[in-house]
Amino acid sequence: MVPADWTEEKSEIASARTGDAMQAMAAFIAASDLRPGDRLPPERRLVDELSVGRSTIREVIRHWQALGVVESRQGSGTYLLRRITPETMHVPLAIEARRSGLLQMLEVRRGLEVEASALAASRCQAGALRIIEDRLDAMEAVHLEKGCAGPEDLAFHLSIYEACGNPLFGQLLSQMRESVSALFALSDLRVDFAARSFPFHRTLFNAIAIGNAEAARVETLKILAIVEEDIKDMLR
Amino acid sequence: MVPADWTEEKSEIASARTGDAMQAMAAFIAASDLRPGDRLPPERRLVDELSVGRSTIREVIRHWQALGVVESRQGSGTYLLRRITPETMHVPLAIEARRSGLLQMLEVRRGLEVEASALAASRCQAGALRIIEDRLDAMEAVHLEKGCAGPEDLAFHLSIYEACGNPLFGQLLSQMRESVSALFALSDLRVDFAARSFPFHRTLFNAIAIGNAEAARVETLKILAIVEEDIKDMLR
DNA sequence: ACCATGAATTGGTCAGACCAATTCGAGTGG
DNA sequence: CCACTCGAATTGGTCTGACCAATTCATGGT
Structure with missing residues (x-):
């Protein structure tokens, strides 16, 4: 059920080294069977579950945030916006909005x-x-x-x-x-x-x-x- | 466009938080007249220049990394891939890789x-x-x-x-x-x-x-x- | 002039602390 | 019994300092 390689597509953009943490988080989240709108586990719990530093957790969340996959609300939690699937490839576009x-x-x-x-x-x-x-x-x-x-x-x-x-x-x-x-x-x-x-x-x-x-x-x-x-x- | 007075904003407002920090960093980078391929200032230097914590700097870089704007190489530096301005809009696309x-x-x-x-x-x-x-x-x-x-x-x-x-x-x-x-x-x-x-x-x-x-x-x-x-x- | 080695640089991660916004429940008053 | 208030717990946001890993660069020797 957990895709072992769903992050590899992004490895061209992100560094492959962080792939471990991202992969582990993706696995943990996928195992939790979250749907869009659901709240992700708190950062501190992910720290315990995955045995990584909180800053690493936060950087992965920032990564997904940038891609529009999750949304964080201070005091409330981090919420899943789009389902994470192995077949999804995220293409970032930067355009001038002057x-x-x-x-x-x-x-x-x-x-x-x-x-x-x-x-x-x-x-x-x-x-x-x-x-x-x-x-x-x-x-x-x-x-x-x-x-x-x-x-x-x-x-x-x-x-x-x-x-x-x-x-x-x-x-x-x-x-x-x-x-x-x-x-x-x-x-x-x-x-x-x-x-x-x-x-x-x-x-x-x-x-x-x-x-x-x-x-x-x-x-x-x-x-x-x-x-x-x-x-x-x-x-x- | 690049505000010519970004340094003043930095010195008078100590509350450069992530959203603002991203703008401030974008302004700083734009003011540095960097072109794609150039190396960004080291994280620790940005910490001093922008008066924000290194984790915040890293999370902003992480954000841009996810969007394909910059690329980080450990031991070497963080390099600009695409030109960035404070008013750049980032549009992440989720594409079925099927x-x-x-x-x-x-x-x-x-x-x-x-x-x-x-x-x-x-x-x-x-x-x-x-x-x-x-x-x-x-x-x-x-x-x-x-x-x-x-x-x-x-x-x-x-x-x-x-x-x-x-x-x-x-x-x-x-x-x-x-x-x-x-x-x-x-x-x-x-x-x-x-x-x-x-x-x-x-x-x-x-x-x-x-x-x-x-x-x-x-x-x-x-x-x-x-x-x-x-x-x-x-x-x- | 060339190259090897080690120090300095730089990104990557971890830990702990504190702040800020939200959430939730116990307690209060209606 | 319900509604509201207020404070504690929860949770994301940031800062600091430390250490690791990879790269870069200067130093020195050949």
């Missing part, structure tokens, strides 16, 4: 979002389609009531990433959204990007529903074109 | 590569175009001579990422290529993806040269369609 880079990030997002929509249209199942429509209905309802619908818009797009059948799109795009909103949190700017692009969300859904990948691509481009205008407008 | 992971990555790559080619076609300058053509000529020459041209193919595509004017594409796509080749290194498979898609590299260049974004998109799709076939063929 404010002037908003348009650059949008271009990347356009490439990804268009592809995700097209894939969703070409392989979306009935169940996933229902979820998308539910999110769309919720978004439209909230939008008509409050005039904007930020979280619901996010939920709608996330359901499309889900429907495309490739988890990488969801991972990449939601990470990009997070960093963008982190940027906004720093510079107290506030724009509801979903406002003007609102009607195209329904047309995008229709394209996905009938399985028309090219139409899904075009509708996604329309949405992002409006986002681009809004960003340029805001930066002026 | 066979299906290759196709998943290809889908992501298709989204990015298509957009990069289209952008390159719409805003490529004469200088960048010359570089692309040089790389293409070199690739064709090597291909005709040896039958395959892996590195030259990579160089050709990299020049397109450069020409698109958005550094994010180069970072993302080259990281993905690295991880893919890491996959191949593990599972001793070897395929020259550039072989059958070879002729379409010239047509892609032509599309970029005349500034036809849609044609560039189509030609890129042709190349990636062949890569997809090769992958599926290989996995059989």
Whole structure:
């Protein structure tokens, strides 16, 4: 059950010497049968169980933290975010999140979002389609009531990433959204990007529903074109 | 960007904790004008300079190590692998190292590569175009001579990422290529993806040269369609 | 000039202590 | 009986100092 070599893929990035501690910890955690959201054993217990120094434990945890595998909360504990499996390879990306880079990030997002929509249209199942429509209905309802619908818009797009059948799109795009909103949190700017692009969300859904990948691509481009205008407008 | 007054922050605030310590270290390293391959200051020196404990320093280094930003060699030092600034965003990706992971990555790559080619076609300058053509000529020459041209193919595509004017594409796509080749290194498979898609590299260049974004998109799709076939063929 | 050897450098680990935030339960008051 | 408060226990975060292991570099001898 415990993969003897799951850390070896990372040994190109991390030093192979720490592999022992990381491997032992991975084994211990895997043996504990933890699921995402569960709390890892306290650092001091791992020190006892694994007979290694606490700093080593902490460095391994930091490593996983950097990879988004675990999350630590002071006073509470360290929690598992993603299941550790032998087949998972972690690819770190470092991208510039400068404010002037908003348009650059949008271009990347356009490439990804268009592809995700097209894939969703070409392989979306009935169940996933229902979820998308539910999110769309919720978004439209909230939008008509409050005039904007930020979280619901996010939920709608996330359901499309889900429907495309490739988890990488969801991972990449939601990470990009997070960093963008982190940027906004720093510079107290506030724009509801979903406002003007609102009607195209329904047309995008229709394209996905009938399985028309090219139409899904075009509708996604329309949405992002409006986002681009809004960003340029805001930066002026 | 690099704050010119980071030394003042350091001296007036003694509470440089990990999150801040990471920023402070990033600032310090950026201020040192280090380039990839250069050696970072020794941990004990950073302890003095930044007025934080060595364990904190090590945990930050560990973090960057996990993200592939630095590499540590015992007895030698810690070396910078990628340029880092205080505002760099790190996006860890979890990729299935199983066979299906290759196709998943290809889908992501298709989204990015298509957009990069289209952008390159719409805003490529004469200088960048010359570089692309040089790389293409070199690739064709090597291909005709040896039958395959892996590195030259990579160089050709990299020049397109450069020409698109958005550094994010180069970072993302080259990281993905690295991880893919890491996959191949593990599972001793070897395929020259550039072989059958070879002729379409010239047509892609032509599309970029005349500034036809849609044609560039189509030609890129042709190349990636062949890569997809090769992958599926290989996995059989 | 070359090379071997040992000291200095540098990352890796361990141990213990203390701080800070959270959690949890006993005790109190309603 | 429930809800709240407050303090102790828990847990992550940091600092210090020490020692080990690998590398680097200067010193000296040939």
